[in-house]
Amino acid sequence: MPAEFIRILIGLVAVAISVGLIGLVMVWVERKVAGHIQRRPGPYEVGPSGLLQPLADALKLVGKQLFMPDKADPILFWLAPVLSFLPVLLLFLPLPLGDGLYALDVNLGLLLILAFSGLAVLSLLLGGWASNNKYGLLGAARAVAQSVAYEIPLLLSVLAVSFVAGSLNLAEVVKGQGTWPWNWNIMTQPLAFLIYMVSALGETNRAPFDLPEAESELTAGFHTEYSGMGFGLFFLAEYANMVVVCAVATALFLGGWNGPVLPGPVWFVLKVSLLMLLMVFFRWTYPRVRFDQLLNINWKWLMPLAVLNLLATSFFVKLAQFTEVRW
Amino acid sequence: MNAIKEAIKTVSDLWSLMVGLRVTGKYFLEPQRTVRYPWKAVSNIGTFKGHLELVGGGQKDPFKPRCISCGMCALACPSHCITVVKKKAPKPTPEEEKALAEAKANGEKTKDKAPKDPEKFVYDYSLCSLCGTCIENCPAGALSFTGNVYMAGYSRNDFLFDLVVKLRDSQAPAPAEPAAVPAETSEA
Numbered sequence: 001m002p003a004e005f006i007r008i009l010i011g012l013v014a015v016a017i018s019v020g021l022i023g024l025v026m027v028w029v030e031r032k033v034a035g036h037i038q039r040r041p042g043p044y045e046v047g048p049s050g051l052l053q054p055l056a057d058a059l060k061l062v063g064k065q066l067f068m069p070d071k072a073d074p075i076l077f078w079l080a081p082v083l084s085f086l087p088v089l090l091l092f093l094p095l096p097l098g099d100g101l102y103a104l105d106v107n108l109g110l111l112l113i114l115a116f117s118g119l120a121v122l123s124l125l126l127g128g129w130a131s132n133n134k135y136g137l138l139g140a141a142r143a144v145a146q147s148v149a150y151e152i153p154l155l156l157s158v159l160a161v162s163f164v165a166g167s168l169n170l171a172e173v174v175k176g177q178g179t180w181p182w183n184w185n186i187m188t189q190p191l192a193f194l195i196y197m198v199s200a201l202g203e204t205n206r207a208p209f210d211l212p213e214a215e216s217e218l219t220a221g222f223h224t225e226y227s228g229m230g231f232g233l234f235f236l237a238e239y240a241n242m243v244v245v246c247a248v249a250t251a252l253f254l255g256g257w258n259g260p261v262l263p264g265p266v267w268f269v270l271k272v273s274l275l276m277l278l279m280v281f282f283r284w285t286y287p288r289v290r291f292d293q294l295l296n297i298n299w300k301w302l303m304p305l306a307v308l309n310l311l312a313t314s315f316f317v318k319l320a321q322f323t324e325v326r327w
Numbered sequence: 328m329n330a331i332k333e334a335i336k337t338v339s340d341l342w343s344l345m346v347g348l349r350v351t352g353k354y355f356l357e358p359q360r361t362v363r364y365p366w367k368a369v370s371n372i373g374t375f376k377g378h379l380e381l382v383g384g385g386q387k388d389p390f391k392p393r394c395i396s397c398g399m400c401a402l403a404c405p406s407h408c409i410t411v412v413k414k415k416a417p418k419p420t421p422e423e424e425k426a427l428a429e430a431k432a433n434g435e436k437t438k439d440k441a442p443k444d445p446e447k448f449v450y451d452y453s454l455c456s457l458c459g460t461c462i463e464n465c466p467a468g469a470l471s472f473t474g475n476v477y478m479a480g481y482s483r484n485d486f487l488f489d490l491v492v493k494l495r496d497s498q499a500p501a502p503a504e505p506a507a508v509p510a511e512t513s514e515a
Contacts, residue, residue, distance in 0.1 A: 037351045039360045285351040286344070301337075 008093065011103020015092040022243055023236045027054035030280050037284045064228035072225065073130040080127030081226065081233035087116040088240040095247045096171040098257045098264035110168040113248060114155060117203065120241060121147035124205075124212060127234070128222035139221025142291065143205065143212035149298045150202030150209075156306035157192040157199065160313040161185050161252045170248070174256030184255040191309045193253045195302050200245040202298065204238065207283035211291055246275035377475035378452045379409075379461065381490045382468065383497075390495055393469035396445040400461035400470060408454035409461060412447035445491055452478075452486035 028043065028051060035042025043050030068077055094109030096102045106112060121144055128140020164185065165173040177184050186193045202209040213221035223234045250256055250271040257264030259271075289297070362369050381392040394411070401409040419427065462470045480486055 033355065036355045036359070039354055039357060041359050041361050041363065044363070281348060281351060281355075285347045 008103055011093055012089060015089050015103065019088065019092070019236065019240045019243075023239045024054040024058065026239045026242070026276065026280075027057065029277070030283075033277070033280045034284050037281075058232065061228055061232040066228050066230060067225075069132050069225045072132040076126045076130035077225075078230070080123045080130060081230045081237075083126065084120055084123035084237040085233040085240075087119045088237050088244070090116050091240075091244045094170055095244070096174055096251060096256060097268050099171075099175075101257075101265060102171065105171070107167070107169045107172075109170045110158060110162060110173075110248070110252075113244065114151075114158065117241065117244065118147075118151060120237065123237075124222045127226065128212075131222075131225035133225050135218040135220070135224045136222050139212045139214075139218050139224070142214075142218075143222055145291075146202055146205070146209065146211060146294060149295060150199045150302075153195050153298065153302035153306040154199035154203055156303075156310050157189075157195040158248075158252060160192045160306075160310045161189055163310070163313050163317050164188060170251045170256070174251050174258065177255040177258055179255075179258050179260055181255070184253060184258070186253040189253065189309075189313070191305060192313075193249070195306050195309070196249055196253065198297070199302060200249065201279065201282065202294070204241045204245055206238075206242065206279055208286035208288050209294055210283075210288060211294060214288060216288075242276060242279060243272065246272045246279070249275055372476060373474050375474050375476050376457055376459075377473040377478060378455065378457075378486075378488070379450055379470055379490065380473045381448060381494045382471050383494055390497065392444050392448070392491060392494055393467050394445050394448065394465075395443045395467045395469070397466060399464045399466060403460045403464040405458060405460065406454045406456050408451040410447070410449040411445050412449070414442050414444065414446040416442075448490040450488050450490050452488065453483050 031053070032042040032050070041050075043053035046053040046056050068074060091113050093104035094102060094106050094112055096109075124143040124147070125140045128136040128138075128143065131137075161173065162168050165176045167173055167176075173185075181187070201207075205212050211221075212218075213223065215221075218224070223231055226234060247268075250268060254271045254275075255267075256271075257268045259267035262270075381394055383389040383391060384393050396411050396413045398411050401407075401411050457472070459472070462472070478486075
């Protein structure tokens with residue numbers, strides 16, 4: 001038991017460090033990609049090609065005075081950013097970086113991730129509600145409507161994969177996939193992958209579904225009133241959530257640590273980074289959808305498709321079992 | 328039937344997402360347009376429209392304004408930022424006065440001795456909107472914009488110029504330092 005405890009402790013420390021690093025690197029990547037897409041250089045002044053710019057920004061955020069608007073609810077207001085960041089650390093624990101390389105071996109890893117990522121929407125709601133700000137409240141309302149809606153197709157598409165793999169343990173799902181791309185789950189479940197990626201964008205409030213913080217309509221949405229590290233935590237949590245979503249996609253659909261030549265963890269990180277880069281490209285390519293469009297995409301397209309996909313998958317899984325027994 | 332058609336159209340329209348990604352991907356790989364300014368300047372910096380200046384070349388002297396003090400610029404200026412002060416005629420010496428009186432007595436037409444170039448050409452850059460109306464209205468072609476990008480000052484008075492003085496000062500040799508550097512290198 002102590003060994004398990006130490007494993008989790010080491011895992012948590014490693015996760016905390018890597019979340020910080022990922023936040024810094026992703027800010028840099030995001031700004032560089034945005035710059036190059038718009039044919040600007042992006043940050044280039046601080047450090048070699050601007051690599052230290054996010055560090056400087058982070059230090060500035062840490063050094064800023066913490067402000068709270070008048071008549072805001074102090075407890076909820078300060079609880080929200082903490083609440084948005086804390087479950088993120090937990091989400092990283094069951095992610096399998098390599099064969100046996102995970103902090104928490106839990107056979108319901110997928111369920112754990114889905115359950116605790118649901119907490120994020122609560123923190124957005126609290127942050128927007130407690131700020132005593134109309135933009136915050138509107139952002140919070142949007143966040144709830146959007147996250148609740150997009151959680152369903154996300155779950156259904158994940159379920160389809162775990163039906164095929166017969167497990168909710170991410171490591172087991174990865175082990176069920178082969179080395180080469182045509183042995184990955186994306187070949188058998190392409191629709192589930194598409195639905196998963198779209199819903200993941202909606203879940204993480206990334207553009208083109210970044211309506212809760214839509215800066216051109218709601219200034220900054222739910223985190224309008226946050227400055228300094230309050231904002232910093234929300235920001236960090238957003239990037240960490242992106243990583244989690246991409247890592248789950250990698251494990252479920254892209255063969256996880258499976259890959260030729262290179263060692264497993266390298267493949268895993270490579271695939272996750274590629275997905276992250278794709279998400280960044282999405283943000284700077286697509287305009288933000290309207291709110292009714294957002295919900296229409298979900299309820300009229302993703303939901304029925306995910307349900308159909310799940311039904312078809314379960315039918316074929318049952319069929320396979322049936323024929324196996326007969327043989 | 329109509330609903331199916333609509334659905335098919337929606338799905339086929341998803342291709343536009345790929346087109347968008349291709350466009351941003353192409354832009355991502357193309358060279359940047361930004362000129363990293365403090366280290367590099369744009370090549371067409373000469374096209375910058377800075378403050379007004381008087382064009383030299385009056386009376387064959389490159390440092391005397393071509394201006395004839397007609398005041399058309401001040402009249403045309405919508406911002407009233409130009410004041411032209413005419414030169415007074417020099418006080419005639421007694422001999423000249425005598426000659427003048429004689430000429431008048433003889434019924435000859437006397438010439439106005441006052442020089443045409445302005446005494447002062449006061450220009451308030453803080454008011455100027457750089458519209459160029461003064462330049463268009465100048466009959467002598469005596470006004471133009473400078474390409475001076477780096478104008479800065481600490482107070483409003485720093486932008487109040489006498490352009491005549493500015494033109495005269497431009498003939499003074501530039502600060503000695505740049506000239507001194509090549510001299511040193513040639514010695515070495």
